[in-house]
Structures are given as structure tokens and as C-alpha cells.
Amino acid sequence: MTNNEIEKKLALKNVKPTAMRTLVYKTLVNSGKALSLADLEMQFEKVERSTIYRALKSFEENFMVHPVDDGTGAVKYAVCDDDCTCNIHDLHVHFYCTRCGRTRCMKELPIPEMKLPAGYTYDKAQFIIQGVCPRCD
Amino acid sequence: MTNNEIEKKLALKNVKPTAMRTLVYKTLVNSGKALSLADLEMQFEKVERSTIYRALKSFEENFMVHPVDDGTGAVKYAVCDDDCTCNIHDLHVHFYCTRCGRTRCMKELPIPEMKLPAGYTYDKAQFIIQGVCPRCD
DNA sequence: TTAAACTTTGCAACAGTGTTGCACAAACTT
């Protein structure tokens, strides 16, 4: 994705496309996997943790990325589909590879509806499958 | 559960039943919900974080408790069934109530098998449903 | 029963993650 496309997308989602935000979003979208704050921090040595942090937060608030907690201790962020509103229908399984540490969206696997016992209401869900990915097998 | 029963259970699982370990396990089992290191630390002011930490680790290694990462930032621990080996067949959904912060096992809801794309192997999974529990509704 | 060997606990320290206040810089308004 080009800088220009990214800037357009940010604007579309009501996030002012600053240089930093463009950079962060581009890295995320081009990586093809979920990245943590620390992952991003490493990729561009000279940008401040808090700046990246705040960029991620505004992406999250505007449904551009969703958090994935794969159990490694740091929350990762994956880019949302264009039409995502991060509601129950956009939820999907995530896969965490224990060999390469890569975490990715499995949009082809929506999170199955569960019949909860009486009295429970369903708001959100996280479904993380841990195993080994094709690259590492 | 009485101290005596707990000591027996620890012994059965090859964990030497020291006073601290008995205390930690008892608290966990009697709470009826998953507790984090910090939760436990608060319940008995004068026991060291690292002692509780190590108790939890040995419980975990011996299939007496399983970790639940409900996304609140601290891993919680829930007691296993007696015959649990923490393998794929023991996995179940966990429910996190956003009102009371309580996290509990839903043993009645086993984690559904998912047909992964070719090349992926399935090792473990975490499925956390977030919502409001009957008490809080 | 005592000494040696092993295990558990407490203490202190540390790295990693997430988060915020504040001041300066940059961008936008009038």
C-alpha cells in the first residue's frame, strides 16, 4: 500500500494523516501480521513509544485496527477490513505460531456463536488458536 | 474444601503440601473464580509475591490449575478438574464479566474444534467471552 | 541425634508493558 492510499484511508476514518501515523499504519498493513508496540518500536528506532502508542489507540478507536492478545504478554494489533466496525460479526479466530511467534487473523474462521447459560450476555470474544503455521512446519 | 482434603489433593498431584501452597490452593478453590497473582497477594497481605508465583507455577505444571488470560493485563488461574491433563479435550470457554471483573470457567462449553486451513497444526486454544454475568445484569 | 543435603520462602532487584503529564513544535483558524 502506498503512502497516498494510506493517507486517504486515514482521512476516511477521521484520523488526521500525520507522518507518524502514516508510517505506523503502513508498517502494520504491509507486515501482514499482528504487531505489538514493541515490534513497531523496533522497526523504526527513532520514533517514540508513546507516539506509536497513541497512534495505535486512535486507530483502534476508529476501527482501523483491532487488538489481539495472543498470550505472549504484549497486545498485538492487526489491521481491520475496510468495513469493520469491530462488532460481534467482525470477530474472527486468531492464530499464534509458537515457532515463529507470528500472530495472524483468520478471517475465514468467524468466531462461532456460543449458547451461553441463562443470564449471561455476550459482548465480545477472543478466540486464539496456538500451534504451528505452514511456514514453520 | 478443608485443609486436609487440600493437602491430600496436593500430595496426589505430587506437590508437597506446604503451608503456603495449601493456603494458595485453598483460596483459589474456594473463591469459585479465576484469580490473578495480584488478587491472591491482596487476600493475604503478608505472603510474598514470589512465593505465590512459584506456588501457582507448580500447580500449573502439575495440572492443578490452568491460566486464563482475560485481557485485563494479568493472567488469572482457575482450578482444574481432578482428571484434567490440560490437553485439547479439557479446554473450555472462559467468561469475563466487564461489570464485576469476575472471570470463570464455563466447563459446560468446550472449545469447538475448528477446521484450520491446510498446513496449520492445532496445539492449544483460548476462547474468552466478554459480557455481563447474571449477578451483574 | 546430629550433620549433610535438599527444598521452600522472603527479599531485592530487574526487564517489559502500558500509560500519563507536561512542554514544545506543528498545523490550522481567524
Next chain:
DNA sequence: AAGTTTGTGCAACACTGTTGCAAAGTTTAA
């Protein structure tokens, strides 16, 4: 151009998880 709003960098902090080490406690074996 001056004033206002927004973004960034820096520093600090709280919390989680983890470990080395020494003291205390327990087990074993002479």
C-alpha cells in the same frame, strides 16, 4: 500574524512477571 488546537518527545510511573541469592525449614542418612 496571533491565537487556538492538535501532535510529538521526554520523562516518569505503576503494574506484571521473573530470577538470584541467602536464610529458614524439612528430609535423609550416618
